Amino acid sequence: MVMSVSSADELNCVLCHKYKGLSRIDDKGDFRLYYINEQLFESSPHSKNSCLDCHEGIKEVPHKNVKEVDCSTECHMTEPSSDTKFSHDSVKDALARSVHSKYDENGNLKDYPEDYPTCKDCHEQPVYRPLNKDVSSKERDIARCKTCHSSGDFAKDMYKHMSTRLHKFRSPKENINVCAKCHADKEFNRRHKLDDVVASYNETFHGKLIQLGSEKAPDCIDCHVVRGENAHLIEAQDVETSAVYKNNKARTCRGSGCHEKATDNIAGFQTHVTYEAEKYPLQFYMLAFFRIVLTVVLYAFLLIVFLELLRRLFPHATIPSVIKKRKEK
Amino acid sequence: MDKRPHILVLNKKRYFQKFTVHQRVQSIIQIVSVIVLALTGLPLRYAEYDWAKVLYAFFGGPDVTPNIHRAAGTILVSVFIYHTIYWMIKFYKNHICFLIDMKTLTVKNIIKEFLSQAMIMDKDDFKSIADHFKYILYISNKPAQYGRIMWKDKFEYYAQYWGITVIGLAGLALWWRDEVSHILPGIVFNAAYIMHSYEALLAVLFLFFIHWYHEYYSPEKFPIPTGFFSGYVSESQMIHEHYARYVKLMTEAGLESEIKPHH
Numbered sequence: 393m394v395m396s397v398s399s400a401d402e403l404n405c406v407l408c409h410k411y412k413g414l415s416r417i418d419d420k421g422d423f424r425l426y427y428i429n430e431q432l433f434e435s436s437p438h439s440k441n442s443c444l445d446c447h448e449g450i451k452e453v454p455h456k457n458v459k460e461v462d463c464s465t466e467c468h469m470t471e472p473s474s475d476t477k478f479s480h481d482s483v484k485d486a487l488a489r490s491v492h493s494k495y496d497e498n499g500n501l502k503d504y505p506e507d508y509p510t511c512k513d514c515h516e517q518p519v520y521r522p523l524n525k526d527v528s529s530k531e532r533d534i535a536r537c538k539t540c541h542s543s544g545d546f547a548k549d550m551y552k553h554m555s556t557r558l559h560k561f562r563s564p565k566e567n568i569n570v571c572a573k574c575h576a577d578k579e580f581n582r583r584h585k586l587d588d589v590v591a592s593y594n595e596t597f598h599g600k601l602i603q604l605g606s607e608k609a610p611d612c613i614d615c616h617v618v619r620g621e622n623a624h625l626i627e628a629q630d631v632e633t634s635a636v637y638k639n640n641k642a643r644t645c646r647g648s649g650c651h652e653k654a655t656d657n658i659a660g661f662q663t664h665v666t667y668e669a670e671k672y673p674l675q676f677y678m679l680a681f682f683r684i685v686l687t688v689v690l691y692a693f694l695l696i697v698f699l700e701l702l703r704r705l706f707p708h709a710t711i712p713s714v715i716k717k718r719k720e721k
Numbered sequence: 722m723d724k725r726p727h728i729l730v731l732n733k734k735r736y737f738q739k740f741t742v743h744q745r746v747q748s749i750i751q752i753v754s755v756i757v758l759a760l761t762g763l764p765l766r767y768a769e770y771d772w773a774k775v776l777y778a779f780f781g782g783p784d785v786t787p788n789i790h791r792a793a794g795t796i797l798v799s800v801f802i803y804h805t806i807y808w809m810i811k812f813y814k815n816h817i818c819f820l821i822d823m824k825t826l827t828v829k830n831i832i833k834e835f836l837s838q839a840m841i842m843d844k845d846d847f848k849s850i851a852d853h854f855k856y857i858l859y860i861s862n863k864p865a866q867y868g869r870i871m872w873k874d875k876f877e878y879y880a881q882y883w884g885i886t887v888i889g890l891a892g893l894a895l896w897w898r899d900e901v902s903h904i905l906p907g908i909v910f911n912a913a914y915i916m917h918s919y920e921a922l923l924a925v926l927f928l929f930f931i932h933w934y935h936e937y938y939s940p941e942k943f944p945i946p947t948g949f950f951s952g953y954v955s956e957s958q959m960i961h962e963h964y965a966r967y968v969k970l971m972t973e974a975g976l977e978s979e980i981k982p983h984h
Contacts, residue, residue, distance in 0.1 A: 538764035547906070596914075597765070597895070600766075603768040603769055603770075604764065604783050606784075608783070608784070609783065651899050654899040654902040654903075655902045657902040658902040659905050661908065661910045662908065665911060678912060678915045682923070685923065686922065688925070690931075691924065693931040697930075697931065697934050699857040699858070707858055708749035708859060711858075711860060
């Protein structure tokens, strides 16, 4: 059997980890699967990393003293623009400053700290859209890069990387699903006193267009991250630098070519409407009005239609004539 | 303008004129645009269902379908405005000018002339509503007799004025949201959203269950009525729905002896 992961798998980890049943129950009683799907790994962003880059501390078989994967570790890869070791440390920093940090601004643990996400809570699925692998039709374009970057597959790999990153790595639908894992959870929302923002988002035109397959309509990140900022820096709406802070909202709506011509008034649109009478009186009463009109008009006319059809079956059965006939008998 | 006869005899059957060419053209444009609006709008309301995704993709998906919806909406509203302006000009020529000529142009007289218009509910309509309810509630054995336009037609006509105004204005605000934000606060879009969505649902349900029952499903007309297309309706439909006008047209044509009883 030929090992397809061989480029990164110098230590031949796949020799064992290719078996689908490779698993055990760990000390905490959790089921752990150690199987590696080579095809998935090949098309993942980490396909050029060696296993030990992330899984530090493995020295023997069976593995002992294995450290938990820490995404902010410096990889054994060099970041080509700065010649420093590659690391996701900046993401960790952005996350720490975001509403999703389990520490508050004074450094104290928030309530229910276990609810706050770490890297793998949002990034657990390895491949949302496979890496742009089919570059055969782009050989001519890549040849231009190769004029200077001639050694090995660098030009080709860079091209794949760039062309994949030109669109969202996950579809908007999947982005929403990631947020929905927590934010659509009733118990979670009750614990943190939040509304079901996913349900209310799905009610908006933005949400509906995405459900119907749009790639252009905004998902959660498009509105909740300041344009040009790190996507992990999502801030609460009462933080002054937040994309959804009351003074910044209109700028967010105008961003990325969406509502370019809109004035600040557009910020008055309420996105996450729950139709509760106290919080959203206008929407609550309008909804009630239209529901009542709809019900009354429809049922009134349906009743008339029903009575008309019934009457066709008994064309001569008026009540006075029935009474008259009884009397005659 | 339509010089065709009120009673048309084809294959020894009588057909009675209900609409002129001008009215039929308006009505067919309306029918087509409303159906397109419903088919391109409902999937948005019910986006979470699989059928909605299929239907939306059929019309071209999120990049194309909204434009079809807007085009159909523009056509519907244009016909609606044309219809209103046409009526206004006619009303001015036939009634206001008459009042000016007679030197009796007062607000009271204008209202009086307005109330005498064909589409306005009059005494006869209230009487026929009462007759109709007496009939369907088994109080009387005599069905209500209607002229050319019955009270249900008039109700639907008013419903169009209410519906197209509400849905049209809301739709316009949602379409030109960036421009509307220059003159109105953002909460308008929340209101427009509810107005458009719920009033359109009412319109679609009403059309499907009530209007189509009156015009398509009812025994005299099933499966498809001829009125909106050829302008003429069959004798049995005429007798059932417009008996008063039936008697009037037959009498005018000198066919009193052939008038059939109301059924």
